[in-house]
Amino acid sequence: MLRVSDLSISIGSPDNYIDIVSSVSFEIGRGEILGLVGESGCGKSMTSLAVMGLLAKGGPWVRTGRAELSGFDVIHAEPYERVEAGHGGIAMIFQEPMSSLNPVMTIGEQIEEAINVHQRVTGSRQNLTARDYLEMVRIADAAMQINAYPHQLSGGMRQRVMIAIALACQPQVLIADEPTTALDVTVQAQILSLLRELCDTLGLSILFITHDLGVVAQLVDRVAVMYAGRVVETAAVDRVFDAAAHPYTAALMSCLPDPAHRVRRLVTIPGQAAKPGQITKGCAFAPRCAYAVDICREDPLPYAMLADNHRALCLFPRGVVR
Amino acid sequence: MIAATRTFLVPFMRRPVAAAGLGILVLMIVTAILAPVLAPYDPSKIDPISRLLPPNAAHWFGTDQFGRDILSRVIYGARLALLIGVGVVSFALITGVPAGVLSALFPRFGRVMMRLIDVLMSFPALLLALGLIVILGRGVSNAILAIGVVYLTTTSRITYGLTLRLRTETYVEAANSMGAGAFWTIRKHVLPNLVSPLLVQASFVFAFAQLSAASLDFLGLGAPPEIPSWGNMLAEGRIFITRAPWLLFFPGFAIAITAFSLNLVGDALRDRLDPRFRDMLRK
Amino acid sequence: MIEQPLLDVRGLSTDYTAKRGGKTVRVQAVKDVSFTLAKREVLGIVGESGCGKTSVGRSIIRLAKPHRGEVIFSGKDIFTTGGDALKQLRLKIRMVFQDPFASLNPRRSIGDSIAETGDIHGLFASKAERHRQVQQALSNVGLDGSFAARYPHELSGGQRQRVGIARAILPAPDVVIADEAVSALDVSVQAQVLNLLADLRESMGLSMIFISHDLGVVGQISDRVAVMYMGRIVETAPTASIIEQPIHPYTRTLMAARPKPDPRIRIKAGIEIGEPPSQFERPAGCPYAKRCPLVTTICTTDDPALRTIAPGRLVACHNV
Ligand SMILES: Nc1ncnc2c1ncn2[C@@H]1O[C@H](COP(=O)(O)OP(=O)(O)OP(=O)(O)O)[C@@H](O)[C@H]1O
Ligand SMILES: Nc1ncnc2c1ncn2[C@@H]1O[C@H](COP(=O)(O)OP(=O)(O)OP(=O)(O)O)[C@@H](O)[C@H]1O
Ligand SMILES: [Mg+2]
């Protein structure tokens, strides 16, 4: 459905640039949910903004790569070309809801707007109203709340409004950037269940960015792990938990706090994340990697192909060599 | 300041129409400053022999009923236009911005202030300016004052609305929760965020000030007749409209193009602004 | 060990009035909430989205105006404090806001935002001192010193969130109200920040109200947990007991719904846990009655009060 290949996003000028995302490739099949996890600041949101064609002028820019939605390059197309080709079909749930909602429009108007956009693109009329979408995301008193302004809602309610707006676009592909961080676990379970249902019944494909490994385990089909602007591992979800191949993935898993045991100090990955442009040779994780050897710091790395669609950007993937 | 300059220039880079607007504005400023050098004649020099000449090689824009060179008068007229524009914009900003900001931050003061503004706004703009001139008397500075009061109302209204919105921004609330006083909030959070929308407002005020000033001149209530202003030229030339239309055409064109170019500048700036402010200014 | 509480919240109630389609409606966001916070204590607050957690925090720092109740901070009622005492109070109680992007002025650099409290109160002896403290604050939350010169839109979500924490703890406050303060961080950075907060608690005696939806994080950092539902506290207990043996039916649902990091437990389509409760019309009895598996007739008529059922453990339910 969505295929991103060799996507690099840079800051600076064309002759003096620093990559903040480098050579990212992944694909999402129809009805599939791909989880994107990784260290804070590793480029997850940038990747999704680029795929949406939403990188603002004067900021980071797409240096190389394509993102194809059913064969149509969505990155380099002007918005009207996307619409003409019938590919308005990607919607995004932004990471910080308050800053993405319009403060001077009621939430009903904003959902309505999304419904209208979808109607213009596809020409078909929906029989769902703003109120239906609010009910879908479990907002109480939907009939009254359509008249509310964003600042009158709680953080989690705003987040659900964002989800409602994205769903109202009836997309083929949904990019969800940490969409449930402000939701309690019961509401979150219902939202995740709704997304699962849309994938199963309508064939919606989702790129689901999250830090919550519990959500990853429950919801997604495959996982892509990012570190310092690169995808360092992709695998089916059970393999990520049971047979993580990249040392970063393994280290991340080991940081999961065990709720039954309270500890004095939580486990962290020692060292700091590499700054963009800091490490140009070899593996970006090498300075923090417990298994790194000299050659890890030298050559550009190849992806190690492991079992069934399992790739890791590592010379010594765990469980294979060691 | 650098940020302000950047917001000002970026919109023009890739928009030829807007760039043309900015170009005309710059041209006007240069003309006004260099008027003594550029003008071929003394604008007030009366020459009874060459009265009401149509445009020709010696007088490109022709001459008026006293034989004065119209080109020179139009060039000197740019000085007054610039003075009026700068004067009105400064007056409107210096009075309107504090009025708007303080009204928004201190609701009790604001209620009184905004009612007062409402009263002023209930008059048609030109009528209000006329009334003030009647009270103040004729003259350039009084014209600036009168037109300034008209645009003080809209400026303070816009500032008021924007500040009310800013006040509910989480970062302003955050500052309040740190113990920030009103002065701090205004200086660090309100004013920096007002710069770009007020830049737009200023360019529109500049444009409308031209039209208002010309109207006052035309009615004989603006600049005294001895000062070459575009409005005065229109007023004096109007009886010759059929015999010597160039008396009206050139100053009229100058007024129109100045107002038009400033509107283009304002539009370009507005389109570049934060979408939130764009929504507010549209109202 | 009975200490005089640092912060004592008594009977706090906060309403919002809002216009919805021409009608003025009232939302009882916080209803009769009481709790205490001792020095060095961390109180976790969990609860359904929209149940009033943020409103409790905003009421304490006086951004929302409660219509009933009092908050005593080191012996003084903060709602009647004014002038210089209030200004001092602002230094002592700090809040980390839920939406980090919105809480940073887009036109001020990160460094200026972090130093803002200090600048307002004139805490920095010199420019160099200010610079040093900002750098220190950034590195505390795992950010490189170069971030000070950047603007909020040039940061990732998790980086902005850490800036929010850095600016809250820079003036060395007594109480931090952390509203969903680590939700955008990966587990490793999250652990780093939680360790930092634990250190501050040891070294400076920092107390915290830690609002979070992540029960794992709440379990790690808090001493006691308060569970809120529809503006009320329905259960408070020491952390371990609430996680291992939740008593209130809502708490139990909450604990059971926690996603476990086990790919063999998958979410199913069509999970249904009953209608979300109305914010505008409170039912006569217990607000949870409509969804409660233990519901009896008394639940629909009487709103249960919080009662002590074990030392340090209060529950608002008729049937447990
Ligand atoms: N305009 C900019 N100029 C310079 N650097 C930037 C800019 N925008 C983003 N960055 C950097 O790019 C990196 C990637 O940011 P991105 O928002 O994609 O991270 P992320 O993976 O979504 O992180 P998080 O989980 O914290 O949201 C970050 O290190 C950020 O500091
Ligand atoms: N300014 C306001 N005007 C009207 N209603 C408001 C306002 N702020 C909050 N509310 C309402 O008060 C209730 C409680 O909101 P609050 O933000 O405290 O919830 P919360 O527990 O923090 O939720 P979340 O976990 O989703 O952030 C919500 O129903 C919300 O709609
Ligand atoms: Mg992000």
Ligand SMILES: [Mg+2]
């Ligand atoms: Mg909240």
